[in-house]
Amino acid sequence: MVAKSKDLVYEHVYEAILEQKLAPGTRLSEESLAEIFDVSRAIVRRSLLKLSHQQVVQLRPNKGAIVASVSIAQSKQIFFARRVVERAIIELAVHNHTAADLQSLIEIVEQEKACFTRGDRSSGIRLSGEFHFKIAEIAANSQLKSFHRSLVPQTSLIIAQYEKRGISHCSYDEHLQLVKVIAAGSVDKAVQLMMCHLDHIEDKLNLDGLASSEDLHQVFSKVKR
Incomplete structure (x- = not known):
């Protein structure tokens, strides 16, 4: 079992975001994190609040926390x-x-x-x-x-x-x-x-607004038949 620490959840979630192991939009369940790190949900909530202040986690009323997405x-x-x-x-x-x-x-x-x-x-x-x-x-x-x-x-x-x-x-x-x-x-x-x-x-980033598409016709519109 992972040793208990009031900063343990914060440190691990922060590092996982930094390493891009947690994708934007990933749900951060209080219950799951409390179980994984063997800490109280109060500690998890404090950690998520701290991460939200750093704008890497989004707290949604009545929906829980997710890894933040950036426009x-x-x-x-x-x-x-x-x-x-x-x-x-x-x-x-x-x-x-x-x-x-x-x-x-x-x-x-x-x-x-x-x-x-x-x-x-x-x-x-x-x-x-x-x-x-x-x-x-x-x-x-x-x-x-x-x-x-x-x-x-x-x-x-x-x-x-x-x-x-x-x-x-x-x-x-x-x-x-x-x-x-x-x-x-x-x-x-x-x-x-x-x-x-x-x-x-x-x-190296696509910040021109030309997002990827899930529309097959659009993706393959230039394919010659």
Whole structure:
């Protein structure tokens, strides 16, 4: 049985969303979560409320909680917010980092690469998020860190909903380049690379409103007969 903890449900659901193991729209049953983690439903409710404050879970009156879905308009707003926050964070990280911080970032990138290489996509995505969390930690600004912690899992939800088919989410090469420019102490290069990195993530998404279709006639309308 999993050890009891008031934050256990929050931590595991948060991580599952970050790893894209829980798809947008997935029902989060209080009863099931209480049974799985051997905690009271009151603890589950508090965890779901905390996750809803981070906008990764939606609480529906009389219907229960679900993993949040993000509209295209909301997705664009979230990416805009991430650019603002990541710009400030990377600037601070360039000034505040230590040799130990750089080593931690390199280790995360190496683990991330190993996960994607062996096909462990979920762990690779989690480590990608941890890389950005570590930079936020290095920045040493608690307000930015708190806001950033809600934006990263929201980005995972966006990717789960809108990632173009056949496109790889691997980004460890860009992460390694970010470590190098942080180490070099170049604020301008670090900001430029971070903005390009976020651009590349957004470019892999279908945010133009052209959603997939379940209509066979529409899907195969251009097939020659």
